[in-house]
Amino acid sequence: MTIFSFILMGLGVAFVFVGSLGILRLRDVYSRLQASGVSDNAGLGLILIGLILYSPWSAHDITLLLLLVLILVTNPIVTHSIARSAFVQRQRQETDT
Amino acid sequence: MWIVEALVLLSVAFVLVLLWRGPTPWDRLIAYNTASTRVVVAICIVSVATGKTVYLDVAVGYAALSFLGVVIISRFLERGGGHR
Secondary structure, eight states: OHHHHHHHHHHHHHHHHHHHHHHHHOOSHHHHHHHHHHHHHHHHHHHHHHHHHHSTTSTHHHHHHHHHHHHHHHHHHHHHHHHHHHHHHHHHHHHHO | OHHHHHHHHHHHHHHHHHHHHOSSHHHHHHHHHHHHHHHHHHHHHHHHHHTOTHHHHHHHHHHHHHHHHHHHHHHHHHTTTTOO
């Protein structure tokens, strides 16, 4: 079980590093948003599942599961909110000029 | 376990570069959101590695407050961003 959890955490760290590489390399707000949103959800979810499987049936698990659900629900909301904010503001600037 | 912790904190340092140089406010907001979510996971790793359950409550509170803060800042930027 420990080996399996370390494999999951390694996969998650790989996703997180691909996400930060995309954030640093891409040149647009929407591209950066896509890189951060998608890969962060996958990577952090994998790391948290690995942490749950690392010591199963302990007192950590319920809080870790709650935190996993919290991150998986709020991260798309934040991504959508930032994208909508940038889009609306850009439309407003184009209609002003 | 500590290797995973060090790698997550290194990726937080990469994201802070974008927070420093981002051209528009939305880039900085993306960097802030990404960094805070990764810090939450780093706190979880510390908690499981040292066996102290108290840190998990800190992580839950930090996740909820960072979500609220980012949504409020993005709504503020949507309505004009202070320079209007």
